[in-house]
Each structure stands twice: as C-alpha cells, then as structure tokens.
Amino acid sequence: MLGDMMVDESARARPSAGLRPYVAHYAGWRQRGVPVVTHRGLPSPYLTLVLTLDDPLVVHAHPDRRQTPGSYGALVGGLHLAPALIAHGGRQAGVQVAVHPLGCRALFGLPAGELAGLDLDLAELLGVAEVERWRARLRAARSWPERFAALDRALLARSRRHETGVHPDISHAFRRLLGAGGRLAVRDLAGEVGWSPRHLTDRFRAETGLGLKQAARVIRFDRARRRLAPGAPLARVAAETGFCDQAHLTREFRALAGCSPSRWLADEFTFVQDRPAAGAHHDRHG
Template structure:
C-alpha cells in the first residue's frame, strides 16, 4: 500500500474563504467504505482517477451518485463513500461564511446535500484544469485561480458572522442563549438567520464543532482515554461523548477509529479525503 498526502496553505486572498486543502493519493488498499463525517466546513473534492462513489448521502432522500467533482454542504449525519482500493484527488475545505462569495449561494442552500461542483460553479473549468495539471502545486494553483476569479461580493450579516466566530472560538461550548445575547438577537431570530446562512441551527453547529475537535484529537492519539477526551472537548462525560459520536457517525469512538484510521478526513493534518463528501 502506498499513501501520499500533500497539505497546502490556501492563497492569502482566499483566507476566510478556504480553511485548508490537501492532495491525496492512495493505492493498494482493500476495497471498502469511508464515512464522510460532519465538519464545520463545506467539502470540495476533485478526483484524479475514479469518480467519488457516494453510496449514501447525509440526506437519505438523495439518491446515491458518482462524482468527478463534488461539493458537500454542512450536515449532522455521515455520508458513506465506497472506494475500490485506490483514491486520488484534491480536497478543499470551504468556510460556510465564505460560500456566498465563492459559490454565489449561501451554505444554507447546500445543507446536507452533495452536488456536482459544475452545477454550482456553472462550469467544468476547475475540474478540467486540476486534472490537466501534473504536479500538486499546479493542481492547487489551478483550483485557486478558478475560485479567485469566481469570487464575488456578499457577506453574511455581521451578527451571523459573529455567532459563527463565537461558536468556533468556544469549541461549541457556548449555549445558544449566550450567543444570541452577545450578538443582540433573540434566540429565535438567530436560529432562523444562522440556519439560512450556514445550513445548521446554532445548537447543531455547536455539536458539529465540538465533535470535530474531539475527532481530530482522537485520530491523533494512539491510546485515547475517552473520559479525558470528553472533558477536554466539552462533553459532560464519556457516556455523553459516546452518544454524540454514535449519533454523528453511526459508530462508537473506538469502532470509528478502528474502521477509519488511514482514511481520516482531517485535511489540516493531511490524512485524506471526504469531510462532507
């Protein structure tokens, strides 16, 4: 088995729009199924070989599909992605507050959906240029060039942006009432506007942010202590952590670790594809 992961720091003009990026190539794997887990970023994947084979989407009403390039919105249930023992591509993690500028639509329009990238961008240029490139730097540059030229105006309401910032900064620990109070809105109004912009309600976003931090910590720890992990990442106790993990992934933390190690979606740590995909 061979595995190559190439992390990439997004171009400065894309800061706040693209959180991180990675190139990946794996060969000689046993065919299997990868779980695309909930994440606080949208997932953009351009494959370099086989199409991305999504057997089950976060929205169960969406039919399975195969994608040369996929864009996945924020979600709270896993996607199931089949692979034939090899996979290669470029993945970019897009911030939900940057979706309007990069994609022309709010992230809320893509909530729990996986869609063909060209249907959103209105062109196959990004896919064609990434696939035509021969090196990782050239692939990243091609993707970024298309996104930079596509970027327009339009930012979310300052209150929504601040609510998102507070949710991230607190690791999902702030209560919705506290977030609403800090931005000067009622909980009801915040929930309506926040969901329309990001695709998640504030409470759901807090769950996803808290889970994402715990997932990254678990993937980086050879012998994890779940009670300590729960305490460090904002869960009431180990039982709470396990319940949330089952709800968001379909597996217990240790079963997920055993099933997914080597196919982890953490692009910041450069370990592989598929956040929302």
C-alpha cells in the same frame, strides 16, 4: 510492475491570504492498492468540495438518505448531521477543499443554507465546462503545491464574481462558536449581537444550514474526532473538548458518525490522510 505497487500519499495546505475568509484548507490524496473499504464522511463545520483526479467518488448513502446514491467527478456538500457513506475501491485520488459556510456566497453565489444536508454535482453550480477545466488543470499539475495553487487561482476568480456579504452578526456568531470549540451558550451569543436567541438561530440556520445548537454540536464533535488516535484515552478527549464524560462522547459519535469511536478508528486509520501524524485528513468525502 508499477500497476501493482501500493501508493498512499497525502498533502495539506492553507489557501492564499485572499481566500482565507472563504476556505479553511486544502487536502490532497492519491491511493492505489490500499484496502477496499467504506469510508464515513463525517459532519464538519465546513462545506466539502471534492475534485477527483481519476476514478469518480462513489457515494453509497448521502447524509440525507432520500438522495439517490451516485458517482461524482466533482462534488460539493453542505453542512450535515449524519455521515455520508463512500466507497473506496482501493484506488482514489483527488483534492478536497474545506469551504467556510460564510464563504459559500462568494464562491458559489448562494448561501450555505441552500445546500444543507445535500450533495450536489459541482457542475450544477458552476457548469460542466468550468468544472472540467478545473479538473484538467489539477491533472496537469506536477505536484500537490501546484494543484493547490491552481485551485487558489480558480477560487479567487470565482470570489470576484459574486456578492460576498453575510450579515456581520451571523459572521460574529459563527466565528465565536468556532473559536470557542462549540462551548458557548446561544443566549450568550444572542446577547453579544443584541438579537433574541430565536431570531439569531433562524437567521444563522438560513445562512449556514444549521441552527446555533446544531452548529455548536458539530464543532465539538469535529474537534473531538480530530484528537482521536489509537490508544488515546477517550475520557481525556471528552474532557478536553467539552463533553460531560466518555459516555457522552460515545453517544454523540454514534449519533453523528453512525458508529462508536473505536469502530471509526479501526476503519479510518487505513487512510493515511486521517492520521494526525500525516497532517492531513478528510472531513467528509476523501
């Protein structure tokens, strides 16, 4: 019977050119009949926007453990330094949008710093009616390209409503950190823009939600975990992504993911979207 069939599909795409200053990529997934597990939503250089297509997203524990567990038809999450713990009951479908922190003002009308460490129901920012219109359009679409195109149109419309300005020195610092894989000293960044390290760090944190050293740490971690795969030598991954050695990478994994790299691989590779060969992954909530 169809209801008993296993479904495990994923897709990934870049946004249209007009959205690329604000959105890094889209990832879609549909799963049914897969193992029931708890998924770790890991720290990432991007904010997370998730719109589900059927069952809600159930968050057992938020990055800020003071937040009450909850379920969401649509969620937006700020930058964070601890994992979210998400229930995967064997059936789930949705679209995840990786939102550039420098695009948060354009899309949501506020700096990413105001969302730091938080998960919010998207309706708190956009209103229930707009969120439900978005979800209805996604459900009505017949393919992943159609769903991504529908999101393109919705997000482009929002970007025209708000002031998009981020101080150019903050934009420069973030893009330099991202391009360098987090391997850039704060004093060097401050020297490039002519600010003191403390002033640049304070302004950067207010805009993005992370300090410069924290952002560099998350970027390095994110780059390393994207290179992990079963059988990949941890020492080589550590060397390629700016860690002192394998032990350093393992310590960072325990601090930011709440588990060792080997445990994360064993858990997450039940999700096809986290496999490099699939070309799609979930930074946080999928």
